[in-house]
Amino acid sequence: MSDSTLDLRGVMCPINFVKTKLKLESMEPGEVLEVILDSGDPIQNVPKSIKEEGHKIVEVKKEGDFFRIKVQRN
Amino acid sequence: MTDHFIEDKTTKVNVSVDGAATQKVDFNDLKSGGFIKQRQKDLFTVRLRCPGGKLTTEKLLEISKIAHKYSKKGVVHFSFRQSLEILYVDYKEFGNIVAELEKIGQKVASCGPRVRVPTACGGCEYNPNGLTDTQKMADMVDKTFFGTPTPHKFKTSFSGCPIDCARTKEMDFGFQGVVDPKWEEEACTGCTICAEACKEDAIASDPDTGKPIFDPVKCIFCGDCIRACPTEAWKPKRYGHTVRIGGKHGRHPMEAVEVCNFLPDEKVADAIKMTIDWYNANGKRGERIGNALKRVGLESYLKHMEPVFKSSKA
Numbered sequence: 607m608s609d610s611t612l613d614l615r616g617v618m619c620p621i622n623f624v625k626t627k628l629k630l631e632s633m634e635p636g637e638v639l640e641v642i643l644d645s646g647d648p649i650q651n652v653p654k655s656i657k658e659e660g661h662k663i664v665e666v667k668k669e670g671d672f673f674r675i676k677v678q679r680n
Numbered sequence: 681m682t683d684h685f686i687e688d689k690t691t692k693v694n695v696s697v698d699g700a701a702t703q704k705v706d707f708n709d710l711k712s713g714g715f716i717k718q719r720q721k722d723l724f725t726v727r728l729r730c731p732g733g734k735l736t737t738e739k740l741l742e743i744s745k746i747a748h749k750y751s752k753k754g755v756v757h758f759s760f761r762q763s764l765e766i767l768y769v770d771y772k773e774f775g776n777i778v779a780e781l782e783k784i785g786q787k788v789a790s791c792g793p794r795v796r797v798p799t800a801c802g803g804c805e806y807n808p809n810g811l812t813d814t815q816k817m818a819d820m821v822d823k824t825f826f827g828t829p830t831p832h833k834f835k836t837s838f839s840g841c842p843i844d845c846a847r848t849k850e851m852d853f854g855f856q857g858v859v860d861p862k863w864e865e866e867a868c869t870g871c872t873i874c875a876e877a878c879k880e881d882a883i884a885s886d887p888d889t890g891k892p893i894f895d896p897v898k899c900i901f902c903g904d905c906i907r908a909c910p911t912e913a914w915k916p917k918r919y920g921h922t923v924r925i926g927g928k929h930g931r932h933p934m935e936a937v938e939v940c941n942f943l944p945d946e947k948v949a950d951a952i953k954m955t956i957d958w959y960n961a962n963g964k965r966g967e968r969i970g971n972a973l974k975r976v977g978l979e980s981y982l983k984h985m986e987p988v989f990k991s992s993k994a
């Protein structure tokens with residue numbers, strides 16, 4: 607289960623990543639954030655950047671035109 | 681191999697500055713050393729040597745002071761090959777400006793038929809897409825080969841990845857970073873992110889398992905899949921440079937041809953040295969290496985390069 611959800615559909619790169627990052631930073635280590643991302647640029651870029659910040663992507667689900675990913679804060 | 685043509689000053693002339701102190705001006709510098717005549721009488725552009733377009737802020741501060749002192753209009757310009765140019769410098773001040781630049785360890789660039797200052801993007805040091813240390817490579821080429829005489833100008837560049845910001849396809853000799861992705865099934869959860877991340881359609885997702893189906897023919901070795909995969913199921917097998925030769929821009933642009941893939945860092949210097957040897961043996965005066973290759977034939981070059989290139993075959 608996730609501790610929080612961010613619906614980033616319609617939010618452009620890199621603002622979607624910045625919002626994810628800020629949200630994660632407000633959370634406790636180990637907590638899980640669910641992020642909803644559009645396919646295309648967002649799903650191509652945001653998971654890479656999340657990984658580079660040291661957080662862990664623990665689950666990815668494709669739902670039609672968007673992705674629901676779960677990120678565990680480092 | 682270094683810039684002896686700048687240091688071996690022979691034709692020094694005394695120039696009197698405002699009738700006061702006299703100083704020596706080396707007119708050889710005017711041809712070889714990055715001093716470019718401007719439209720304005722007596723005024724020249726002084727082009728600095730900035731491999732990879734990188735400068736320490738400390739040096740930049742010192743350069744600013746010198747530029748402010750010697751530019752009659754107080755302006756600098758970024759050259760199209762990443763070097764800083766001080767504009768509107770009176771030729772009578774060459775001795776002084778060179779001496780002041782030397783004091784802070786800043787060299788002047790070169791023009792003419794020789795190896796030019798290498799250009800490079802940010803590469804893997806700080807660029808998220810970077811696969812190779814382009815800045816380190818540019819520094820090595822600058823130190824080892826800058827100024828080496830060749831039949832015509834010889835321009836090199838380093839791009840950190842296939843986006844190719846440093847335009848290796850337009851260089852006499854260009855190096856572009858690549859990574860060979862390798863997939864390990866055990867770690868894969870079938871999340872399909874890699875198929876989304878690949879912009880080349882080289883990865884399709886298995887409709888049942890979500891696991892990647894890889895098409896090596898479409899892969900351009902960018903590493904996006906490796907960076908996107910949440911479980912490290914995609915891993916880098918090896919890094920290297922795609923090597924391109926014979927490109928140029930100018931009046932008659934030519935696209936470089938790819939001659940090697942996955943050349944490792946430690947073979948770049950050998951590749952450049954051997955290529956310069958081939959060029960000096962086969963190129964005519966005033967002929968770019970791309971034209972020499974067209975005239976003499978690519979096979980001659982590839983045969984010459986075999987000892988360096990052969991080990992890097994995929």
Ligand code: HEM
Binds near residue numbers: 620
């Ligand atoms: C996390 C956010 C981002 C990062 C880390 C990033 C990074 C980069 C890098 C490293 C380059 C290479 C080009 C260079 O160095 O000059 C680049 C190119 C580019 N970026 Fe971004 N970027 C981001 C977001 C964006 C966004 C939001 C847009 C537009 C809406 C954008 C549009 C472009 C374009 C058009 C290019 C040129 C690509 C090309 O010529 O092939 N980028 N970006």
Ligand code: SF4
Binds near residue numbers: 801803811839840842
């Ligand atoms: S070539 Fe690649 S590594 Fe270099 S600046 Fe462009 S995107 Fe970044």
Ligand code: SF4
Binds near residue numbers: 861
């Ligand atoms: S390296 Fe780049 S082109 Fe090749 S499969 Fe991975 S993402 Fe696609």
Ligand code: SF4
Binds near residue numbers: 868870875892911
């Ligand atoms: S991104 Fe990684 S885990 Fe997801 S499908 Fe591709 S290889 Fe498997």
